[in-house]
Amino acid sequence: xxxxxxxxxxxxxxxxxxxxxxxxxxxxxxxxxxxxxxxxxxxxxxxxxxxxxxxxxxxxxxxxxxxxxxxxxxxxxxxxxxxxxxxxxxxxxxxxxxxxxxxxxxxxxxxxxxxxxxxxxxxxxxxxxxxxxxxxxxxxxxxxxxxxxxxxxxxxxxxxxxxxxxxxxxxxxxxxxxxxxxxxxxxxxxxxxxxxxxxxxxxxxxxxxxxxxxxxxxxxxxxxxxxxxxxxxxxxxxxxxxxxxxxxxxxxxxxxxxxxxxxxxxxxxxxxxxx
Amino acid sequence: xxxxxxxxxxxxxxxxxxxxxxxxxxxxxxxxxxxxxxxxxxxxxxxxxxxxxxxxxxxxxxxxxxxxxxxxxxxxxxxxxxxxxxxxxxxxxxxxxxxxxxxxxxxxxxxxxxxxxxxxxxxxxxxxxxxxxxxxxxxxxxxxxxxxxxxxxxxxxxxxxxxxxxxxxxxxxxxxxxxxxxxxxxxxxxxxxxxxxxxxxxxxxxxxxxxxxxxxxxxxxxxxxxxxxxxxxxxxxxxxxxxxxxxx
Ligand SMILES: Nc1ncnc2c1ncn2[C@@H]1O[C@H](COP(=O)(O)OP(=O)(O)OP(=O)(O)O)[C@@H](O)[C@H]1O
Ligand SMILES: Nc1ncnc2c1ncn2[C@@H]1O[C@H](COP(=O)(O)OP(=O)(O)OP(=O)(O)O)[C@@H](O)[C@H]1O
Ligand SMILES: [Mg+2]
Ligand SMILES: [Mg+2]
Numbered sequence: 020x021x022x023x024x025x026x027x028x029x030x031x032x033x034x035x036x037x038x039x040x041x042x043x044x045x046x047x048x049x050x051x052x053x054x055x056x057x058x059x060x061x062x063x064x065x066x067x068x069x070x071x072x073x074x075x076x077x078x079x080x081x082x083x084x085x086x087x088x089x090x091x092x093x094x095x096x097x098x099x100x101x102x103x104x105x106x107x108x109x110x111x112x113x114x115x116x117x118x119x120x121x122x123x124x125x126x127x128x129x130x131x132x133x134x135x136x137x138x139x140x141x142x143x144x145x146x147x148x149x150x151x152x153x154x155x156x157x158x159x160x161x162x163x164x165x166x167x168x169x170x171x172x173x174x175x176x177x178x179x180x181x182x183x184x185x186x187x188x189x190x191x192x193x194x195x196x197x198x199x200x201x202x203x204x205x206x207x208x209x210x211x212x213x214x215x216x217x218x219x220x221x222x223x224x225x226x227x228x229x230x231x232x233x234x235x236x237x238x239x240x241x242x243x244x245x246x247x248x249x250x251x252x253x254x255x256x257x258x259x260x261x262x263x264x265x266x267x268x269x270x271x272x273x274x275x276x277x278x279x280x281x282x283x284x285x286x287x288x289x290x291x292x293x294x
Numbered sequence: 295x296x297x298x299x300x301x302x303x304x305x306x307x308x309x310x311x312x313x314x315x316x317x318x319x320x321x322x323x324x325x326x327x328x329x330x331x332x333x334x335x336x337x338x339x340x341x342x343x344x345x346x347x348x349x350x351x352x353x354x355x356x357x358x359x360x361x362x363x364x365x366x367x368x369x370x371x372x373x374x375x376x377x378x379x380x381x382x383x384x385x386x387x388x389x390x391x392x393x394x395x396x397x398x399x400x401x402x403x404x405x406x407x408x409x410x411x412x413x414x415x416x417x418x419x420x421x422x423x424x425x426x427x428x429x430x431x432x433x434x435x436x437x438x439x440x441x442x443x444x445x446x447x448x449x450x451x452x453x454x455x456x457x458x459x460x461x462x463x464x465x466x467x468x469x470x471x472x473x474x475x476x477x478x479x480x481x482x483x484x485x486x487x488x489x490x491x492x493x494x495x496x497x498x499x500x501x502x503x504x505x506x507x508x509x510x511x512x513x514x515x516x517x518x519x520x521x522x523x524x525x526x527x528x529x530x531x532x533x534x535x536x537x538x539x540x541x542x
Contacts, residue, residue: 032434034426060438060469113437113464116383170311173382173460174336174493196437199463200382202493203538205336229438229466232540272471274496276541277523282478283471283500 022191022223023049023071028083030066030075030247038080042066043247045083049191051221053214055234055255057269058244059286064227065113067244068193071225072110073100088190106135109189111197113227115180119168125179126164129186136187151182154212156205173200181209188220195227210237231258231273243269300359301326301455301487302347307356309339309346317342318511320356326454329481329488331498331519333535334508340491341382343508344457347489348379360455375405378448379457382491383464387444388432394418394443395428401450417446422472438465445473449480458490462497474501495522495539507532 030042042063047054056064070081073092085092087108095103104110112118120128129148133139139147152160155178168176177200184192192213198206214237216222228234234241235258243251243266251263261267268286302324309317317339324330332340345351347358349366358365360377381387388397398414407413418428421442432440441464448456461477462470478501480486492498498505499522507515507529515529525541527533 035429036426058466060442060466061436062466065436114383172337172341176383178336196464200460200493201336202334202535203540204534207538229470231467269467272467274471274474274494274500276496276499276539278496278499280500282475285472285475286468 020050021048022051022088024084024086025049025067025071026084028067028070028085029081030063030070031080031082033078041247042070045244045247045249047242047249047252049223049225051217051223052240053217053224053226053238053255055238055241056225056227056244057229057231057234057241058250059269060229062244063247064244065195068110068195068225068227071193072104072108074110105132105184105189106187107189108191108193109184109187110193111177111180111184111195113195116168116171116173116176118180119176121168124165124167125171129164129179129183132183133186147186148182151186152179155179155182156208174202174205177201178205178209181213185212185216188216189222191223191225192216193225193227196229197226198233199228199230206233231270235259299326300324301328301361302330302489303357303359304343304347305357307343307346307354307358309342309351310353311342311351313353316511317346317354320513322506322513322516324487324489326487327481327485328504329477329490329502331502331505332489332491332508333493333495333498333505334514335510335531336493338508339511340508341459344379344459344489344491348377348457349373350379371404374401375451376453377455377457378451378453380444380448380459380461382459388440390432393429393431394423394435397443397447398450401447405451407451413450417449420449420476421446422469438469441465442469442473452484454485455487455489458488460491460493463492463494470497477501495536495541498522507535 026046028042028045029040031038031040045067058064069075071085075081126148130144133147148164149160152163157163157178181197198209217224226238235255238255241253241255241258242249245265250265251261253261271284274283300323305321307320308315320343334340342351346354349369352367366373395414398417399410402410423442445461462473498519502519504518506513509531515532517527521527525536527536
């Protein structure tokens with residue numbers, strides 16, 4: 020069943036050289052599955068996520084059709100949209116510590132996220148926040164809940180953001196580089212937690228990541244972006260056999276555990292320009 | 295400051311925030327021209343160690359030396375001339391109302407260095423950003439573009455020592471490869487010293503000679519990067535980290 024459908028999405032910004040399409044006619048459908056989006060820096064991954072949540076502010080402009088659970092997102096009023104955000108669609112932002120409210124403790128912020136979803140007595144609320152922090156592998160949840168965003172480490176900030184976005188049990192989660200600051204062991208646990216929601220609650224997931232091995236291992240399907248467009252899409256298990264030179268270029272640039280190359284191959288950007 | 299055999303040295307360093315100690319008894323030395331990695335659990339104190347060296351985490355005791363000069367308990371202009379830090383999240387570290395051009399020119403103005411225009415162009419080219427980006431504000435850049443501006447800013451003063459906190463974790467693999475190649479080239483050409491925090495062990499394998507592993511505020515092991523080839527680690531936490539990273 021289709022959860023989200025994106026048709027001919029265009030996101031543009033005015034620049035000194037006129038209006039530029041940073042997302043340029045992107046179309047895809049998402050069911051209750053895990054879709055990975057990969058691509059170079061600046062290829063339009065975050066803008067795609069933000070456009071779905073209607074978070075692109077003027078002078079940025081969004082065109083195209085977006086429908087979520089059969090509802091046309093482009094025609095929703097700001098008020099309905101606000102009700103949808105954080106409750107039915109959540110987005111884990113690429114810059115967690117910066118996206119959190121700097122003057123509110125992280126515990127209070129997670130509580131607020133939960134309140135959108137259900138009303139609970141204060142004590143139960145606290146307990147739920149605590150459980151959630153533990154689920155994202157924060158060892159001392161009571162201490163961390165009392166900290167302000169600038170007092171948590173980079174990886175703790177990411178996990179706080181993840182806790183906040185998962186606690187209302189959304190139907191669609193857009194996760195923009197959610198685990199880039201986490202070591203592999205914590206990363207594995209956090210991804211399993213997200214996976215539980217996909218499996219047990221039928222959540223759809225868009226995972227934006229530059230970690231190609233991770234996306235290949237974790238997702239069902241992969242969409243490769245370049246310059247605002249989709250260059251290729253494949254089953255996650257087939258990523259290593261990707262055919263597009265751009266995707267192959269990305270794969271070759273990944274450093275290895277037993278690295279013997281003195282220089283990593285970089286992409287020749289002229290090779291596929293215009294494709 | 296002339297050339298020193300040891301670029302960074304920490305001896306029995308404890309670091310606290312508001313009286314609460316988070317880093318315990320850390321000691322290590324980084325030779326001039328060496329690349330040294332700091333890896334380990336999230337929240338174990340890696341960023342805190344870098345901040346203490348840069349004079350940004352004031353509550354430390356023990357001994358810190360950078361290029362033969364004693365460490366500072368506050369930001370220090372002479373130190374900044376030779377030792378620059380790239381922060382873990384470029385969002386917080388770039389001023390929202392300053393263009394890329396202003397961010398990159400500022401250190402040159404403060405330290406009265408001429409030829410600004412050419413230097414800014416060169417620094418942008420070094421990190422793979424073309425002219426279009428020069429007069430943009432941080433909110434007009436993608437995550438990876440912002441990170442590259444932060445790296446370019448640290449390079450402006452041509453420091454001898456760089457403290458790099460997850461410098462490539464916000465970058466896609468192709469840009470990461472360019473930045474890692476650049477760091478390697480700068481080290482070869484200018485003899486730079488790097489102390490780099492990363493959770494990406496293959497990155498350590500590519501760029502570094504040695505690595506210290508932190509867990510719960512302490513260094514549990516210092517090993518040569520070649521241990522990543524065969525997994526010859528002795529600490530159980532390190533072994534776990536290595537296995538989880540796909541090493542065998
Ligand atoms: N306000 C703006 N004005 C002009 N261009 C913008 C603006 N905001 C973003 N852009 C450009 O849009 C492009 C796409 O940005 P986006 O954040 O989607 O990239 P991304 O694929 O997420 O990259 P990264 O992997 O580096 O996070 C980038 O080239 C960026 O410079
Ligand atoms: N300004 C601060 N005030 C109080 N506590 C802080 C502050 N900054 C960091 N801490 C605490 O110090 C500990 C170490 O944090 P640090 O940022 O050094 O970890 P890290 O190893 O860099 O982790 P990560 O890999 O997640 O970035 C954490 O428990 C954190 O909550
Ligand atoms: Mg992005
Ligand atoms: Mg850190």
